[in-house]
Amino acid sequence: MRKTTFILPVLAVVIAGILSSLYIVDEREKVLVLQFGQIRQVVEEPGLGFKIPLIQEVVRYDDRILSLDTETIEVTPSDDRRLVVDAFTRYRIADVVQFRQAVGVGGIRAAEDRLSSILNAQIREVLGADQVTSDTILSPQRRDLALRIRAQARTSAEGLGLEIVDVRLKQTNLPQQNLEATFARMRAEREREAADEIARGNEAAQRVRAAADRTTVETVSNAEREADITRGEADAERNRIYAQAFGNNPEFFAFYRSLAALEKSMDSNNSTLVFSPESEFLGQMFDAIRADGLGAVALQDVDIDQLREMAPESEISPDLPEAERRRLEEDAAAQEAEASGEDATN
Numbered sequence: 001m002r003k004t005t006f007i008l009p010v011l012a013v014v015i016a017g018i019l020s021s022l023y024i025v026d027e028r029e030k031v032l033v034l035q036f037g038q039i040r041q042v043v044e045e046p047g048l049g050f051k052i053p054l055i056q057e058v059v060r061y062d063d064r065i066l067s068l069d070t071e072t073i074e075v076t077p078s079d080d081r082r083l084v085v086d087a088f089t090r091y092r093i094a095d096v097v098q099f100r101q102a103v104g105v106g107g108i109r110a111a112e113d114r115l116s117s118i119l120n121a122q123i124r125e126v127l128g129a130d131q132v133t134s135d136t137i138l139s140p141q142r143r144d145l146a147l148r149i150r151a152q153a154r155t156s157a158e159g160l161g162l163e164i165v166d167v168r169l170k171q172t173n174l175p176q177q178n179l180e181a182t183f184a185r186m187r188a189e190r191e192r193e194a195a196d197e198i199a200r201g202n203e204a205a206q207r208v209r210a211a212a213d214r215t216t217v218e219t220v221s222n223a224e225r226e227a228d229i230t231r232g233e234a235d236a237e238r239n240r241i242y243a244q245a246f247g248n249n250p251e252f253f254a255f256y257r258s259l260a261a262l263e264k265s266m267d268s269n270n271s272t273l274v275f276s277p278e279s280e281f282l283g284q285m286f287d288a289i290r291a292d293g294l295g296a297v298a299l300q301d302v303d304i305d306q307l308r309e310m311a312p313e314s315e316i317s318p319d320l321p322e323a324e325r326r327r328l329e330e331d332a333a334a335q336e337a338e339a340s341g342e343d344a345t346n
Contacts, residue, residue, distance in 0.1 A: 023049050023058045030096045032059045039097060061099065061107075065092045065165055068112050070119050075127040081134040084173045085127065087149070089119055090165040091157065099161030111160055118156045119167065122149045137172050145169070 025031050025043050033041035033049070035056045043049050044063070051058060072086040093099050103110040126148045127137060137145065150167035157164050 021050050021053045023051060025049055026060075028062065028064055030061045030063045030093065032061070032096060032100055033057075034059055039100065042097060044096070059100070061093050061096055063093065065090050066108070068115060068119075069170075070116050070123075073120050073123065075124050077127060077132050077134045077137060078129070079133040079135075083127070083134055083137060084171075085123060085137075085169060086171055087119060087123060087146075087167060087169050089115070089150075089153070089167045091115065091162050092165060093161060094158075094163035095161035097161070098159075102160045111162065114160060115157060115162060118153050119149070122153045122156070123169075126152065137169075142169055142172070 023031070025046050025048075027046040029046075031043040031049065032039055033043065033051050033056050035052070040056060041049075041051075049058075067088060067090055069088045070086055072084055074082050075085050076082050099111065103114070126132070126145055132145070136142075146167050146169050150164055153167060154164045
């Protein structure tokens with residue numbers, strides 16, 4: 001019983017010591033075995049390893065390709081147009097011993113801080129070099145610039161035990177104040193082009209409008225000229241016909257002119273004219289009526305009875321009221337009786 005009680009603690013200590021002396025190296029890792037801070041062993045192959053418990057310790061580092069995004073920085077190319085650039089890089093720990101010596105216990109975080117400074121310095125140096133303009137940076141040649149940055153950064157990163165695999169420029173933009181100024185300049189340029197186009201359009205419209213107006217004026221003038229010519233020829237022909245007709249009968253012409261003057265004198269608002277018996281207007285009109293042998297007729301030369309016989313018989317309208325009809329018939333009978341009495345007396 002006493003022997004078992006003694007063996008079990010010893011066995012537990014031995015097992016714990018064996019377990020603490022074993023470590024496993026993953027295929028994605030590199031391992032340093034440190035003794036009192038000094039590197040005693042470097043393990044890069046995956047598998048099982050041994051160390052001295054309580055004296056040695058194992059430090060693990062990632063053996064995969066890692067990514068780092070740099071902070072946005074401003075660069076000034078040779079054409080003095082400032083640009084805002086940010087980049088990212090892919091790197092891996094190439095020499096774990098040198099990496100430990102360079103960064104110490106800071107590990108990956110300290111290494112990325114120093115690598116970011118290296119990249120920013122190389123970006124400023126390459127993009128600010130001669131013959132490198134903002135147009136070059138914004139063109140497909142930026143890939144060549146990224147290769148130059150990677151080549152120069154590799155040399156500085158070797159001192160950290162790092163290998164830079166790739167460097168890419170993610171974004172290359174103008175600063176906000178420059179961007180607004182550029183937009184304002186572009187807007188002003190577009191407005192100027194629009195104003196030029198509007199001015200040219202107005203000029204073309206004025207030319208077309210002037211040509212149309214000139215064509216209209218010419219067409220109307222030609223039409224009016226032709227109309228005046230036709231009207232003049234028609235008036236001449238009318239006057240010729242009138243002159244020929246009126247020359248054959250001057251008295252009828254005088255009568256016709258008197259009637260035309262009378263027609264023009266009577267409008268729709270005034271259909272009554274008062275003339276003196278000695279009026280030259282009436283004299284000319286009635287002189288024309290008495291033309292061609294017509295003369296004044298004496299009253300004693302007129303046969304009244306013959307005129308009465310030639311006059312049409314008057315009839316009483318059937319539409320008159322009965323009382324008015326009887327009155328008219330009575331008046332007619334009285335006139336006949338009176339006429340018969342005068343004839344009997346004679």
